[in-house]
Amino acid sequence: MAISEAQLETWNKLGPTAQFTSTYEALRDVLNDSSSPYWPKSFEIFLQGSYKNSTNVYGDSDVDVVIRLDSIFYTDLYFLSEEEKQRYNSQRTEGNYSLEEFKTSVISWLTKKYGNDVQPGNKAVFIKGNGTSRRDADVLICAKLRRYYSFPEFGQPHYVDGICFFLPSGIRIENFPEKHAENCTTKHQDTRQWFKPTVRIFKNLRNTMIKNKIIEDGLAPSYFIEGMLYNVPPTKFGGSEQMNFKDVLNWLLSADRDKFVCANEQFKLLGGAHVTWPAANCTQFLNAVKSYNDAA
Structure with missing residues (x-):
């Protein structure tokens, strides 16, 4: 499923x-x-x-x-x-x-x-x-x-x-919002225009899970979803919508996420600072995405 x-x-x-x-x-x-x-x-x-x-x-x-x-x-x-x-x-x-x-x-x-x-x-x-x-x-x-x-x-x-x-x-x-935007545009080009639609898929799925009370609002801010997907290699994007979603999600689940950087490439993505995402929140979000996809 x-x-x-x-x-x-x-x-x-x-x-x-x-x-x-x-x-x-x-x-x-x-x-x-x-x-x-x-x-x-x-x-x-x-x-x-x-x-x-x-x-x-x-x-x-x-x-x-x-x-x-x-x-x-x-x-x-x-x-x-x-x-x-x-x-x-x-x-x-x-x-x-x-x-x-x-x-x-x-x-x-x-x-x-x-x-x-x-x-x-x-x-x-x-x-x-x-x-x-x-x-x-x-x-x-x-x-x-x-x-x-x-x-x-x-x-x-x-x-x-x-x-x-x-x-x-x-x-x-x-x-570094301007660097963030510039790097996201480059990532979009490098992924043959798959990056930004994939971000929107993960954001819509997050909104659906919040509406269905599967996750709490605030667990996965849009900025961090963009940053998370920025770390996915360009080769993992593409194919059918289902293939793209599966390949991206599987890579995220198995990756060493401690090495992830924000899309601006000036900070680590995961951590305890004001501009980073708590690692536990990222893990909880990805596990919820996997469970939702498995049950669909």
């Missing part, structure tokens, strides 16, 4: 996008308004998440928008030698504007435009949809991050651009 070809074909389809596109465009226009108090600063606005990566399915609700302050940037020097760190620190200059000031200005502006529909949270600012033209949205207010891998005496340093923000506790969270 297995999930039918027809069901998998239904699940691999892209979810509706028109209302989410209009929500993003309207919110981008508000954030990019020259009347805002932060307008003179350098910043970038872009999508992240399922709608950015074309892995959205029916049931996805929030539009994830990033507004990133570029007037300053934070650094991750973990991979530099002590000599390279000293060289970097000798050349750095202090910024005269803070992420906290930027965040305060953005929230003030959003509240002016959307009133009580704006609800600041620990990570992002939630903007409630109006039930007609605007969907729910999460706005992540962050700063540019550079993770340095080399800082030579001569020549150009090597770094990867990302984002960072701070939790109320003061913990700094780093992530």
Whole structure:
């Protein structure tokens, strides 16, 4: 027994996008308004998440928008030698504007435009949809991050651009959404356009299992499902829908998942950090997928 070809074909389809596109465009226009108090600063606005990566399915609700302050940037020097760190620190200059000031200005502006529909949270600012033209949205207010891998005496340093923000506790969270999106697109091409439909199948199956109370909501966030499938070799994708699903699932079940990386390739996928997936949750999810498929 297995999930039918027809069901998998239904699940691999892209979810509706028109209302989410209009929500993003309207919110981008508000954030990019020259009347805002932060307008003179350098910043970038872009999508992240399922709608950015074309892995959205029916049931996805929030539009994830990033507004990133570029007037300053934070650094991750973990991979530099002590000599390279000293060289970097000798050349750095202090910024005269803070992420906290930027965040305060953005929230003030959003509240002016959307009133009580704006609800600041620990990570992002939630903007409630109006039930007609605007969907729910999460706005992540962050700063540019550079993770340095080399800082030579001569020549150009090597770094990867990302984002960072701070939790109320003061913990700094780093992530690399643009690298994530870029790598997922490359993976999609390398798998002959099978990667993103396969992500949508696993997401739809997750939603079905949540609805049927087989797993708890929150066990397998979309970001981690994308990261998990990113580690599957391109040769395992393809064939019929059933063959593709079976080969991908069997490889995941037998793989050494401790070696998995996030799709941005900047972190391990599994672990206990804020940007990693608890290994037990990944195992529980895959076992539930296998049981569901076996019983179908």
